[in-house]
Amino acid sequence: MKQAIKARHTNNLTGARKIIGTPTTRLEGPEKVSGRAIYATDVVLPGMLWCKVLRSPIAYGRIKKIDASRALALSGVQAIATGEDVKGLLIGRKIYDMPLLANGVVRFIGEKVAAVAAQSEAIAEQAVELIDVEYEEMEPLLDPLEALQPAATLLHPDVQGYRGLLHPIETPSNVFVHMDWKKGDVEAGFRQADIVVENIFTTKPVHQAYIEPHACVVQGRGDSGADIWACSKVPFALRQQVATAFGQALENFIVHPSYIGGCFGGKGDFMDVPVCYVLSVKSGRPVKKVMDYAEEFIAGNPRHAAVVRVKTGVKKDGRLVAHRMEYVFDSGAYGAFKPQGYLVGPKEAAGPYRIPNVLIEEKIVYTNKIPCGHMRAPGDPQGFFANESQMDLIARRLGMDPVAFRQKNLLRDGDVSPIGHVIPHIKSDELVNRAVQSSGYRRPKPKHTGRGIAIAQWLPLGGECHAFVTVDEQGTVTVSTAMLDQGAGTHTAMRLVAAEELRVPLEKIRLETLDTSQVGADTGIGASRGTRIFGNATRLAAARAREQLLEAASKMLGGAGQQLLLTGDGALRTAAGKKISYGEIVAKSGSGIRGHGFYQNFESGPEASLCAQIAEVAVDIETGQVSLKQMTTAHSTGTVINPLMHQGQIDGGVVMGMGYALMEEVVIDGGKVMTSHFGENKIPSIRDIPALRTVIQEIPVGNGPYGGMSIGEPPVVPTAAAIANAVHDAVGVRIYDLPITAEKVLNAIKMGQGRSYPK
Numbered sequence: 001m002k003q004a005i006k007a008r009h010t011n012n013l014t015g016a017r018k019i020i021g022t023p024t025t026r027l028e029g030p031e032k033v034s035g036r037a038i039y040a041t042d043v044v045l046p047g048m049l050w051c052k053v054l055r056s057p058i059a060y061g062r063i064k065k066i067d068a069s070r071a072l073a074l075s076g077v078q079a080i081a082t083g084e085d086v087k088g089l090l091i092g093r094k095i096y097d098m099p100l101l102a103n104g105v106v107r108f109i110g111e112k113v114a115a116v117a118a119q120s121e122a123i124a125e126q127a128v129e130l131i132d133v134e135y136e137e138m139e140p141l142l143d144p145l146e147a148l149q150p151a152a153t154l155l156h157p158d159v160q161g162y163r164g165l166l167h168p169i170e171t172p173s174n175v176f177v178h179m180d181w182k183k184g185d186v187e188a189g190f191r192q193a194d195i196v197v198e199n200i201f202t203t204k205p206v207h208q209a210y211i212e213p214h215a216c217v218v219q220g221r222g223d224s225g226a227d228i229w230a231c232s233k234v235p236f237a238l239r240q241q242v243a244t245a246f247g248q249a250l251e252n253f254i255v256h257p258s259y260i261g262g263c264f265g266g267k268g269d270f271m272d273v274p275v276c277y278v279l280s281v282k283s284g285r286p287v288k289k290v291m292d293y294a295e296e297f298i299a300g301n302p303r304h305a306a307v308v309r310v311k312t313g314v315k316k317d318g319r320l321v322a323h324r325m326e327y328v329f330d331s332g333a334y335g336a337f338k339p340q341g342y343l344v345g346p347k348e349a350a351g352p353y354r355i356p357n358v359l360i361e362e363k364i365v366y367t368n369k370i371p372c373g374h375m376r377a378p379g380d381p382q383g384f385f386a387n388e389s390q391m392d393l394i395a396r397r398l399g400m401d402p403v404a405f406r407q408k409n410l411l412r413d414g415d416v417s418p419i420g421h422v423i424p425h426i427k428s429d430e431l432v433n434r435a436v437q438s439s440g441y442r443r444p445k446p447k448h449t450g451r452g453i454a455i456a457q458w459l460p461l462g463g464e465c466h467a468f469v470t471v472d473e474q475g476t477v478t479v480s481t482a483m484l485d486q487g488a489g490t491h492t493a494m495r496l497v498a499a500e501e502l503r504v505p506l507e508k509i510r511l512e513t514l515d516t517s518q519v520g521a522d523t524g525i526g527a528s529r530g531t532r533i534f535g536n537a538t539r540l541a542a543a544r545a546r547e548q549l550l551e552a553a554s555k556m557l558g559g560a561g562q563q564l565l566l567t568g569d570g571a572l573r574t575a576a577g578k579k580i581s582y583g584e585i586v587a588k589s590g591s592g593i594r595g596h597g598f599y600q601n602f603e604s605g606p607e608a609s610l611c612a613q614i615a616e617v618a619v620d621i622e623t624g625q626v627s628l629k630q631m632t633t634a635h636s637t638g639t640v641i642n643p644l645m646h647q648g649q650i651d652g653g654v655v656m657g658m659g660y661a662l663m664e665e666v667v668i669d670g671g672k673v674m675t676s677h678f679g680e681n682k683i684p685s686i687r688d689i690p691a692l693r694t695v696i697q698e699i700p701v702g703n704g705p706y707g708g709m710s711i712g713e714p715p716v717v718p719t720a721a722a723i724a725n726a727v728h729d730a731v732g733v734r735i736y737d738l739p740i741t742a743e744k745v746l747n748a749i750k751m752g753q754g755r756s757y758p759k
Helices: 029-034 121-129 186-192 235-246 273-283 293-299 380-398 402-409 428-439 490-502 530-557 582-589 643-662 719-731 742-751
Strands: 049-055 061-067 077-082 112-118 132-137 175-183 195-203 215-220 226-230 253-256 287-290 305-314 320-332 358-366 449-458 463-471 477-481 509-513 571-573 579-581 593-601 609-619 626-637 691-698
Touching (some): 049 121, 077 273, 186 305, 195 380, 215 273, 380 719, 428 449, 428 691, 449 719, 463 490, 477 490, 530 571, 530 593, 609 719, 643 691
Parallel strands (some): 226 253, 320 358
Antiparallel strands (some): 175 358, 215 287
């Protein structure tokens, strides 16, 4: 079920049918299903070697001795690297705190200790088994709350000197990020409150579960850089990270485009590229590394586990007056996998509410566990699970309907957000009312069936990029950027934008992906900003190409530029009926048609994309099993560029949020990841997916092309809270810890109350 307020877009150059908003299949679909698409693992270079790594079997300890002599003697082994080869070299996406190979100390089970390059994958695996390492094991630090304590073991004694820290660290500590956002006086607000509600919510680490594991091929050029093929969605960032780690110039490293087999935030890191570079330099040959999925689970970069304490002050009439959120994120052994160094989600997680006094505090701490990175909406699902669960608990404490309580406090257009931003557009009342109506929220329901609402706002992030639009003598249009489509379909969106501006059929537009030596740097794909930045750059480039076509055609046809019209089929005509195709213009002009677009805007928002979700669940009180029967997701968004992909992003986000809510968890015991394959790491299958309802409120106010707004991440953010609230509505118990498993629900029912916060 889909409802929409349709956006209007006009082009004064022609009355032809609008292209933006037309459902369009993915550009790269045929290449992927036919096997023609080249991923990093498909790259084969002459003389290429295979890399395998030896990983630490202990969570924390000193490396006393490494003996690789037996491995080196194995026929087919070409090079071995240990921490001694890269001593003192650190890498990171923002904070450089991770050694390329463990040097002197290991900090998590799965950390790379040694790496082998051999003539085959089998030989490399055999060689790894022949490397002997002697460890002095130490007591690991596994609880993030214990890691906060002043007396806790200091896991990174040199933390104060790390490159990329977000703030000075006066005293060495396991807390390497400590940030806050505030408005008003939160303590004064609590004194004004009639009721104060305080709760603690916890979440577990979750893997992104992309189909393609991390893979790379590196062709070193001695000490002067390398050519890199990797499944990275941020090629320029990868280039910078590797160049910085090895103290080389950026231009020494060229990242070549490869298809990406799924990402969800997990393919923005360097992973094994630095190690393969070291081995390539040592061996003089290209080196390939493909992680298997057991390695992904023990050494990938999953979503952070979190402990979130929420304290809220409210008046008896339901007005929010004070709100404090305190986050502790378990970073694992390193902070190297976070592109901003911190998680951006917490600062907006107080929700789309009018609250005069707010304090949000974020701490990220080191522990001896798998290092965590980004996953779809980093930090938002954790925070909104806590915040929207808290809103329901407050409403019930006040005896108010959860929807009515939220509507009393919702931000309206022009209001100031909880951390002080003016939000000119949010359309909250309209969207919530439509979600309630579409979901049947007020309808009678069977016993042990519940409905829960959760709301989240999303302020689109910015960035910068270049795009080129070229027209050749056949009239074919080529859009060129360095953007690597991680699976969201942004390449297809760029085709639609170019087709709209030039009035060319989609089949006449091709896309070219450039390497990092061919174009200026960009911020890459991610953070639901791809269509905004690359789409805007493409629109600028296409508009400039159109201007060149008009100017050249005007001279050829003997008319003024304003008298020419785009026909809609790749040609121009005059009012008198003279017509000339783009190909003819290029052929006759003697010079190519090429437009360059550069987009740069790092501001978030200011318009907020709002998502309201209503979950309907049935709970089996004999087993605790939660069955999601229906999920309604409503979005107040901008112009929809491609309805087919737009709906795909919504459905995918909802299903991912459902998995986070009900079943997904990377289980860690004593520092060891116990979840080693997808038989143990449950993600939703088609049998788990309920009826999905979508409501689209489409208003062209966003900062994307034609007023578009973000859609990739908003659908995943409130889902867990909506489901938790529905469970509470169904059986009267509150689950404070994700995932909401049958065991937790049954235990809560037996106890008569759902407080299941574990130590």
